Ligand SMILES: Nc1ccn([C@@H]2O[C@H](COP(=O)(O)OP(=O)(O)O)[C@@H](O)[C@H]2O)c(=O)n1
């Protein structure tokens with residue numbers, strides 16, 4: 001028998017027992033790893049949806065939100081998947097023809113039907129929240145506002161979604177949910193990071209909401225909202241100024257300038273060369289100014305621009321009352337406001353106006369912002385029209401006023417200074433979702449932000465697989481070493497005698 005042959009016969013690797021052990025070992029390891037990979041694996045993604053209609057004073061917008069069915073408690077998991085702008089004015093403008101308010105929503109509702117998979121329609125909640133336009137209509141004529149709600153509710157009930165109701169949201173809700181939206185999208189709530197304040201400017205009201213450390217809510221409880229979110233307590237200051245949206249403030253400044261019922265108003269907030277005939281009845285047809293209507297008033301007045309920022313600011317200042325304050329500190333109109341703190345996100349009309357004026361970059365010093373608005377206001381109307389031929393003239397004419405109002409509101413109303421003005425970011429969207437109250441409203445109504453931090457799984461899926469793989473490899477090495485007693489013999493080189 002040759003030495004080689006002797007070795008082959010004695011090689012333990014080739015004994016049936018060893019082969020069987022090795023095969024069983026390998027099968028066991030493969031099975032273990034397979035089970036590890038399949039076990040604990042995130043389920044295939046099933047999406048859920050929620051729809052909110054933002055019935056603003058100037059227009060209605062529909063937002064569809066989507067999130068994976070599991071993991072709802074993760075911050076930032078709910079995102080805007082679609083939005084639709086309703087054609088025509090806000091629902092409060094349909095007071096005398098409410099059925100048309102319902103009708104106006106149909107196109108966006110059809111879009112929503114296409115966007116949400118049909119098997120999810122029935123379980124998708126649908127909400128309509130109305131803001132300052134309907135608050136004003138409700139003050140002015142509650143029967144008319146009921147009629148509008150009835151008509152829109154009827155239209156929404158015929159949709160395939162789970163309609164949860166249409167209502168006026170309070171100014172406090174509008175402010176607080178805007179703050180929730182901004183901080184949720186920025187992932188600040190779950191991580192307990194410093195929060196961002198929210199500044200929302202609408203057509204008929206405006207909101208300011210922020211957390212201030214030296215504010216415990218006791219000085220003005222009606223401005224205080226407390227939240228417990230993901231195990232963190234927040235004491236939020238919020239206030240909504242009804243009538244201080246930019247469209248109503250424009251009316252208030254015009255009302256101030258037409259107190260004596262003149263036939264011509266020389267308005268510094270409009271460009272030189274701008275002139276239009278305006279109707280007194282239309283101007284004063286809102287609770288924000290109705291008590292100031294000159295008696296008797298002529299039918300109309302000639303609205304003529306003079307384009308002067310400083311003069312415009314002087315006129316705008318008249319809409320604020322800075323004198324009465326029964327608290328330690330106030331913003332305006334006797335409303336308590338703690339000291340400003342932290343970064344702020346300014347959205348809605350703040351963004352639209354500042355974006356048009358190329359002023360969203362707040363590293364531009366406040367003085368330069370004022371200079372730019374001064375130049376813009378001083379530009380003759382003819383030149384403005386030539387420069388922006390595609391923008392509707394009604395909107396184009398108002399940017400000088402709107403820019404002036406925004407700067408006046410921020411600095412003199414809320415007390416932003418050149419030092420903390422750069423803390424404001426003019427934003428439209430955060431991570432592809434619009435900044436606004438709607439997302440916060442839906443998260444609240446669907447209980448999607450828990451009060452306590454959710455229990456974390458001990459390990460993410462990847463970690464779980466890695467650990468089992470390491471154990472499997474160790475097992476394999478162990479099998480090899482368990483065969484070690486016979487290993488030296490086989491590995492010894494045969495000696496040729
Ligand atoms: N592209 C746009 C869209 C809206 N806007 C303005 O943004 C404001 C939106 O207000 P809104 O309809 O939400 O009114 P509120 O009910 O929030 O007071 C209105 O003054 C619109 O004219 C704008 O300036 N540019």
Ligand SMILES: [Ca+2]
Nearest residue numbers: 056131202348
């Ligand atoms: Ca709004």
